């Protein structure tokens with residue numbers, strides 16, 4: 204429910220990494236709902252399946268049942284064989300809009316909240332130091348916005364990109380045209396949340412939801428070994444706690460589509476239970 208007439212509240216949660224990420228979300232969403240009273244909850248699920256790669260239909264269904272309204276993603280979205288079934292499971296699962304049209308899914312969804320507010324959630328991916336072959340995300344956003352703005356002024360973007368510069372560039376390109384842009388992909392949160400001059404809420408990266416003492420959610424030794432020896436090493440999701448959930452809460456004016464506030468969320472959980480009840484099946 205909204206905090207008042209004319210206001211909408213959206214939670215945007217960073218990349219859920221494997222079972223710990225899913226368990227963090229399902230275990231803490233009740234507390235987040237009590238504290239922030241969100242009208243819509245968006246989570247990034249590109250690492251939600253086993254080994255922290257991709258997403259499957261059971262994972263999509265688990266996250267939606269647990270309380271996600273929309274699942275965004277990124278470069279790892281097709282990391283599991285079951286990705287076609289995952290997209291068939293729900294139109295609330297997004298992939299970056301600038302992937303080729305042959306890819307399943309789409310880059311935006313329009314949702315109506317229980318309080319009757321229409322929002323657009325959008326997912327795009329950067330190209331610098333990652334998929335350079337993708338279509339231009341700037342042109343893609345420009346084109347999509349001509350349609351979305353006929354539907355709603357409340358537009359929330361998860362821009363999945365590697366570099367701070369490309370994320371900042373997109374934010375100034377879109378300032379005043381969308382309600383909020385959050386970043387994902389680096390798995391490391393930034394402390395630069397603010398409202399830009401023309402009313403768009405912004406944070407360069409949300410950070411991920413994972414084991415706290417890990418490397419981007421992965422076991423430290425498995426990553427360090429490859430860094431030091433240059434020999435192949437299988438990365439494994441770190442499951443040992445403590446764990447951390449990261450995201451933001453954004454409030455916006457429904458009449459203007461401008462952001463009112465953006466608050467960073469970081470919750471450290473020392474007693475996270477990870478089992479089939481809290482993390483679902485893969």
Ligand SMILES: [Fe+2]
Nearest residue numbers: 218249250388
């Ligand atoms: Fe990620």
Ligand SMILES: [Fe+2]
Nearest residue numbers: 277278279388
């Ligand atoms: Fe990513």
